[in-house]
Amino acid sequence: MSDKTETTTNTNTNTGTGTAAAAAAPEVLTEVRGQVGFITLNRPKALNALSLGMVRELMRTLLAWRQDPQVLAVAIRGSNKEGAFGAFCAGGDIRFLHRAGTEGNPQLEDFFTEEYALNHLIHHYGKPYIAFMDGIVMGGGMGISQGASLRIVTERTRMAMPETAIGLFPDVGGGYFLSRCPGHVGEWLALTGNTIGAADAVAAKLADGSMASADQAAVWEALGTQSFGDGAAVQQWVESKLIATSPGGISARSQIDHYFGLPDVPAIMAALEAAADDDWCRSTAATLRQRSPLMLFVVLEQIRRARAMNLADDLRMERDMVRHCFHLRPGQSETLEGIRALAVDKDHAPRWNPARIEDVSAATARAFFDSPWPAHAHPLATLAG
Template sequence: MTQTTELLCEVRGQVGFITLNRPKALNALSLGMVRGLLAQLLAWRDDPAVLAVAIRGSHKEGVFGHFCAGGDIRFLHQTVQAGSPQIEDFFTEEYTLNHVIFTYPKPYIAFMDGVVMGGGMGISQGASLRIVTEKSKLAMPEALIGLFPDVGGGYFLARCPGRVGEWLGLAGESLAASEAIAFGWADAYLPAAEQAGLWEALATQSFADSAAVQAFAASRTQPQGPEAVRDTSAIDRVFALPTVQAIIDTLEADTSSASSAWAQHTAAALRKRSPLLLHVILEQIRRARSMTMAEDLRMERDLVRNCFFLRPGQSETMEGIRALAIDKDQTPRWNPARIEEVTEDAWRAFFVSPWPAHSHPLVALKD
């Protein structure tokens, strides 16, 4: 058994088991966790004795409970302030990890209980079986901190049905089990109380091959969750509009239709996000519709570099993290302050790569 304070890895029977073990931070990913996960998955990928991998989170009273709340944003803020190169290491290595999971040749089974957000989505969306429970809460809320939905978010948001991806990426709304399955973020439902039984069964059963592990795990789950799934017709209509301005104008003008309560709630949420990053996010998701996972991650690596360093002293991401997690005043000072003030040149600059193609830090990724 390989064990650190933040990551527990062991092989039991024919399956490799990973437990994220940073419960006080809702298992937010540190650089050490990213490196440990990547090293372990590469080792098990080439180990014929390991037929599959299962991954879960932990909470303060034991295992399961929460999967992963994202990346460690306080660490990111500190490294930028200190001028540490670890900010670059973190994203290059995290996105490499995401790609390894999306292209993993063996079953990778994610127990997505509790909070699953941001970086937690990045280490679960590529799973061969994504299991949610009645306690699951899935989201890509990066717009709240002046960031974009990274870790492959462009790729998997762009592949949600209709225009659900634009809505989830811009508004940062969370999904429970039924909608996570319906909108393509999960594959199956399992009551939370049954997770431990399936986890133990994977360790004690005998399997003929990797496909048998996948089939067994899937057979213990249900195809739908317990909650209702919303009608997405209003989402599809509004979030298909060509610009952020058109989306917000339409939402704010909707005061009398059956969807007006949703429209006003959504408009208010968008008004709290970074206006500049809303434009970046909309373009990111729409570009990603025609990209492979590797191409999307390279684009996102460009974007994240530009989020922190394109405008020295004016990083929307640093300001968003400050307001949410450092000073906790919940009043980010966005620049520009309003959606109406964002110019096309300003958001398009984020998509200019800082590197020539042959020297890109993710040049080696292949789908």
């Protein structure tokens, strides 16, 4: 590979959803400059939401660079309507998921299998993988950044796993990385879907350090012009550009640990609502009442099971769960209903089934953890560790 190579791909053609206008705009930009491979997510109008084509191009690129001795490290960023940075990745393309789930398009299954395999690859990449997590970092954006060897946030970072708001669960390895947050912060983030900024992301162990957003472009450009002895030197050079910050704690940490450490969702809700004179408790309870009651049960179980799992086992569990999200109850998918309300009809009035936490059957929630496949035939059977 030459000192500067560039590959662009129009990922719309891979899902058959692109228009001629969209075909002119590649959604993933990749190049090698010097000793570093650079990836820019280039779907700014959709906040770089991941399509199946983008997942495939990321996988293809990372596999190629893993074997390329010229590439010592990888850097990834997003883009916004004004240019580079400003928005990392808002998650998966939920409109595609709704359409594919409604129409029975088999690419729905491909998307999740291939996305989770990509998440696993990033966690086990073997070369420094440096994520510039500027702006929106949610859902699938967390999946392609949490496995990074260096996770950089800025004052503009808005991080969340908001899946319970669309009748889904924090997938892409969310069980694994959220369950490893301090105390019960993982349960709080997973159930509420609340958004956190840079300081809380570092405190929650979901980021390694901060950089001023205004400094990112210079660091990015300089990465391609420096001479490095090895991949570790690349990462150390970037680390030297991070802002020194005093260690801080997550706000309301004691309340988070108290309430979200309770044994089940009804107990959490009862305790929060019993403390209605406390603003934090009242606000948190109100948020949970807006989420899918069924998926709150599922998600709490997910996070707690994942604490004892390695990444591969967690991803296999999540692959089982996502299959059930679309097929466990024919015609009654919480996920399709949640996406409909948020992104299709945009009435923001999901008709959850059941409608109340008090009416959720624990048996229905447990069924999400029954694998549809024997172990040898699981779509992610080959993932290790």
